[in-house]
Amino acid sequence: MISEARKYQAFYTKSTPIVDYMVSRLSLKPSDTIFEPCGGDGVFVEAILNENEFAHIDICELNSKSIEVLKEKFSHFLNVNIRECDTLLDSELDFNSCFGGYYDKIIANPPYGAWQDYSKRTVLKKLYPDLYAKESYGLFLYRCIQLLKEDGILSFIIPDTFLNLHMHKALRKHIFTNTQIVELALFPSSFFPGVNFGYANLSIITLRKKSDIKACMNNTFSVINNFDEVEQLNNVKDNSLKTFTFKQEDVFNNPDHAFLIAENSDILKLINHSKLKIGDIADCVTGFYSGDDKRFLQVISPELKNGKNYDLVNTDSISSDYKNNADILSGIDGDKHFLPIVKGGNTKYLKPESWFMNWSKEAVQHYKTDKKSRFQNPKYYFKFGIGVPMISSSSITASLIENKLFDQSIVGIFPKDESLTYYLLAFFNSPTCNKLIRTINPSANNPANYIKKIPVIIPEKSVLDLITEKAKRIVDSIKQKGIYDEKTETEIWTIIEEVYKI
DSSP states (O other): OOOHHHHHOOOOOOOHHHHHHHHHTTOOOTTOEEEESSOTTOHHHHHHHHHOTTOEEEEEESOHHHHHHHHHHHTTOTTEEEEESOTTTOHHHHHHHTTTOOEEEEEEOOOSSOOOOHHHHHHHHHHSTTSOTTOHHHHHHHHHHHHEEEEEEEEEEEEGGGGTOGGGHHHHHHHHHHEEEEEEEEEEGGGSTTOOOSOSEEEEEEEEEOOOHHHHHHOEEEEEEOOSSGGGGGOTTOTTSEEEEEEHHHHHTSGGGOOOOOSOHHHHHHHHHOSOBHHHHEEEEEOBBOSOHHHHEEESOTTSTTGGGSEEOOGGGBOSSGGGOTTGGGOBOSSOOEEEEEOOSOOOBOOOSOEEEEOBHHHHHHHHHOSSOBOOSGGGTTEEEEEEESBOSSSOOOEEEEEEEEBTTEEEEEESSGGGHHHHHHHHTSHHHHHHHHHHOOSSBOOHHHHTTSBOOOOOHHHHHHHHHHHHHHHHHHHHHSOOOHHHHHHHHHHHHHHHOO
16 A cells, blocks of 8 residues: 555645745736645645635645635635646646647746556657656646646756656656756755755746747746755855756757756766767776665674674685686585675775675576576676776775676776776876766766766876876876875875866
């Protein structure tokens, strides 16, 4: 049974500054016909009626308990129409959207990631074939753009994941070609204390419906961020806020139509015009998963982070010559069948051998056949390359994969020219790389598809050799002395910054 909260994912907008900001962006007129596609507890409707008690407002809401609240609040308003229906599937809204839209203004805090049963998900995929049907807010935004009249205005509060994630490419294209973005405000989800959205950051997007694609492309809009407190929404001219201005056509022409937001315009130029990307010079793949790590994975010490949840490995069972085993992908005979695996964690250049995977023939056969296991991209197992954790802290990090197994929390990067490995290892640990990946994807996630998009510059041989030598020096210092050579790393950062000039 799916809980009510999981089913509807309704996070009500209790913040007065957020409500006031969104309503102010609608430029309300007495004659407006207004739509609230997921009425919730009616805070937007209350705010609109406070400005214009005679505004004609239609409310749709799927949750019957919320319908009761809405009727109690607004049933005495003859100009407020409340319907219990599914905005995404309602036939009356279908009719309204077929004739160029119906509403002058639309405002909402739509559900984020609301559970859709599988039969409904199938219907939604047919109705919105280009959209990511698992994420409800994108479907609501698309639907409501259809329902807007020409020059009608919409204001939505939604997670900021639509700005960059590949799965929302079609949604971004629809926004850019059917609307003029008026303003985009970006702020942390912590502005909603006590509510766990599952998203680090939220946004308020205000759009104007426009059928003329040339007018859409010529439109200029503002992106506002660096909010410290929610009250700053009442004064977006605050000098402490950062405001970026973009021409819509320029953002539309970004890779995947992504919103690339950076203070340094050279970063955007490099991302958009670089001749080489990481995906051109290296294979970027996700690693292995046993399907049941508690059973197959063992740890060298219980003192290791999360190590107490796993069995201790018997050092006599660790294979020392697995790298010479030509049939390693079939598993290891005998008692020495545990081997090191590179896992996530923000360790630069070289990770200690702390985790060991059961690689017996029986275990490997299980990995290849079990539904929960992921024996994926095996031709890259036990190869020499670089591992970048899928999830990082403030900065991207990378460490060597020295012909070892690597797990699914790692993106394995295997240069087509192996001589570039140490150069790329240095690059992935540099602030320069971090600027680029955080512009391409501002979240802390580093999936393979985003790493492939990072622009790369191969410097002249003397510079390439110098960075390679310094990166090897750092690795050797860790291996031989257990010391991380920060001085050499700082020297590398300076050289890479000169190469990229960002």
